[in-house]
Amino acid sequence: xxxxxxxxxxxxxxxxxxxxxxxxxxxxxxxxxxxxxxxxxxxxxxxxxxxxxxxxxxxxxxxxxxxxxxxxxxxxxxxxxxxxxxxxxxxxxxxxxxxxxxxxxxxxxxxxxxxxxxxxxxxxxxxxxxxxxxxxxxxxxxxxxxxxxxxxxxxxxxxxxxxxxxxxxxxxxxxxxxxxxxxxxxxxxxxxxxxxxxxxxxxxxxxxxxxxxxxxxxxxxxxxxxxxxxxxxxxxxxxxxxxxxxxxxxxxxxxxxxxxxxxxxxxxxxxxxxxxxxxxxxxxxxxxxxxxxxxxxxxxxxxxxxxxxxxxxxxxxxxxxxxxxxxxxxxxxxxxxxxxxxxxxxxxxxxxxxxxxxxxxxxxxxxxxxxxxxxxxxxxxxxxxxxx
Amino acid sequence: xxxxxxxxxxxxxxxxxxxxxxxxxxxxxxxxxxxxxxxxxxxxxxxxxxxxxxxxxxxxxxxxxxxxxxxxxxxxxxxxxxxxxxxxxxxxxxxxxxxxxxxxxxxxxxxxxxxxxxxxxxxxxxxxxxxxxxxxxxxxxxxxxxxxxxxxxxxxxxxxxxxxxxxxxxxxxxxxxxxxxxxxxxxxxxxxxxxxxxxxxxxxxxxxxxxxxxxxxxxxxxxxxxxxxxxx
Numbered sequence: 081x082x083x084x085x086x087x088x089x090x091x092x093x094x095x096x097x098x099x100x101x102x103x104x105x106x107x108x109x110x111x112x113x114x115x116x117x118x119x120x121x122x123x124x125x126x127x128x129x130x131x132x133x134x135x136x137x138x139x140x141x142x143x144x145x146x147x148x149x150x151x152x153x154x155x156x157x158x159x160x161x162x163x164x165x166x167x168x169x170x171x172x173x174x175x176x177x178x179x180x181x182x183x184x185x186x187x188x189x190x191x192x193x194x195x196x197x198x199x200x201x202x203x204x205x206x207x208x209x210x211x212x213x214x215x216x217x218x219x220x221x222x223x224x225x226x227x228x229x230x231x232x233x234x235x236x237x238x239x240x241x242x243x244x245x246x247x248x249x250x251x252x253x254x255x256x257x258x259x260x261x262x263x264x265x266x267x268x269x270x271x272x273x274x275x276x277x278x279x280x281x282x283x284x285x286x287x288x289x290x291x292x293x294x295x296x297x298x299x300x301x302x303x304x305x306x307x308x309x310x311x312x313x314x315x316x317x318x319x320x321x322x323x324x325x326x327x328x329x330x331x332x333x334x335x336x337x338x339x340x341x342x343x344x345x346x347x348x349x350x351x352x353x354x355x356x357x358x359x360x361x362x363x364x365x366x367x368x369x370x371x372x373x374x375x376x377x378x379x380x381x382x383x384x385x386x387x388x389x390x391x392x393x394x395x396x397x398x399x400x401x402x403x404x405x406x407x408x409x410x411x412x413x414x415x416x417x418x419x420x421x422x423x424x425x426x427x428x429x430x431x432x433x434x435x436x437x438x439x440x441x442x443x444x445x446x447x448x449x450x451x452x453x454x455x456x457x458x459x460x461x462x463x464x465x466x467x468x
Numbered sequence: 469x470x471x472x473x474x475x476x477x478x479x480x481x482x483x484x485x486x487x488x489x490x491x492x493x494x495x496x497x498x499x500x501x502x503x504x505x506x507x508x509x510x511x512x513x514x515x516x517x518x519x520x521x522x523x524x525x526x527x528x529x530x531x532x533x534x535x536x537x538x539x540x541x542x543x544x545x546x547x548x549x550x551x552x553x554x555x556x557x558x559x560x561x562x563x564x565x566x567x568x569x570x571x572x573x574x575x576x577x578x579x580x581x582x583x584x585x586x587x588x589x590x591x592x593x594x595x596x597x598x599x600x601x602x603x604x605x606x607x608x609x610x611x612x613x614x615x616x617x618x619x620x621x622x623x624x625x626x627x628x629x630x631x632x633x634x635x636x637x638x639x640x641x642x643x644x645x646x647x648x649x650x651x652x653x654x655x656x657x658x659x660x661x662x663x664x665x666x667x668x669x670x671x672x673x674x675x676x677x678x679x680x681x682x683x684x685x686x687x688x689x690x691x692x693x694x695x696x697x698x699x700x
Contacts, residue, residue: 082582091568095566376559378524379557380551380552380580381552381555381577382552382580384548461525462519462525463515466563
């Protein structure tokens, strides 16, 4: 026994153009929100994941294991870390990066009284050895004492200016002084992408500090591991060092932001629930006006499953269109958009898994939104349905 | 052709705390190929009887044999299949699907059956011609008059060649001229195609076209006590 023709489902969509438009917009918005939420969670998660195969260890001030910005260690620590055997080297240069991490107000326009809090990292050239994921895409690395900056790919989003505003030669205002952009860098899907890099000594002058936030070193797997670093930290109690792998550090950060992700997820679920209720309302209204027709179809001999299938087809056509539009919009508009959090930023990621989640959710909403009203519509005895 | 036999057929339902009995121990035999008009005041059980015979509703008690088959005990899905093969139903308000053309409305019952497109086309054409509405095949219901809509509904009822045609007030919403045309068409279908035809009506003119008329009152046939009705 065959079902109702597909034409029946498609033509029924045109019965009420207003209702169709409402259902399409609703379906698109709900799917878009799910995509936005998924891309937020994925973007935040990815930015807090160290690059694969990372064998970096971070030396921080004891008690500041959860925030490198709060950490303070003596300058001497960088030399001490260099005594670990099994450090990676290139042409005799060890992979050790003493760094200062600080959030400072950065202004694009000196007339604006308050700048935007932006993460700055004071580095030496060895930082490019340790952070191999960083690529200078334009210009060069900044030179100490010349008021020069290297700017990450998401900083424009962080500062709320077009990316072109941060081109080479452009000026930013930090601590009342002008700083020229001499390089652009990318470190996709890492926190570094939202940072401004500045020569270490320059940042120490701005911050009026003579110490470091951390020392990051790269170990050669098999020759040294975290235990060697822990032994060093334990031996040099005078430096008050804590040590952890970079993976552990970011895992800690990730756990710290887990409630934020949960809140985003909960918001998405609530809106999706609202979407389901809205869809139910729309479908109830759409199907309720066809109760008699449903009775007629049953009298003609169509089994209930054929009618359910046809009604679900209608709903799925709408939700599929909404999901496709939302998917295209999400990919075109949301992918890579910088989202500020804490004093950093990360890029939304709209990739295949995120699109699959969004489109899947959209189609699922189409099913959930249509099934109850369809069943409700069919629950009426045929004789009563005919009199409806 | 198909015959119908009702034995002590009863239908009850609750309305609030009151038990309503639209059919009360009805005994009735309808011979195959007959054209009967079923009359009676509102609430006498006419439509209830029609719905029971169509398998749309189930009796509370008694037996209902249609072509020798006790349809009261068929499952819902088997009943749907049985209706698709055996019953053509004509409604007072036509009940055409508004988004389908006349042709597509008539084709609807055939889509349930495994027929080729060519065969479906031939059957739909024939049904539309028999109903005298072939020239309006590409019109949507909103583009047709009441009489034309009823002709399409009749074409839809006969297209799958069911042996039993049931009509609930088929002329109830039509003017006199259209009513007469529809009644003539129904009689022609009964005579030419040998369909068993049962028409519920308030229209006395229907009795002029039917072979016999049954009168229902308070869920019973108006007849001699203890005597089983045998018709046509």
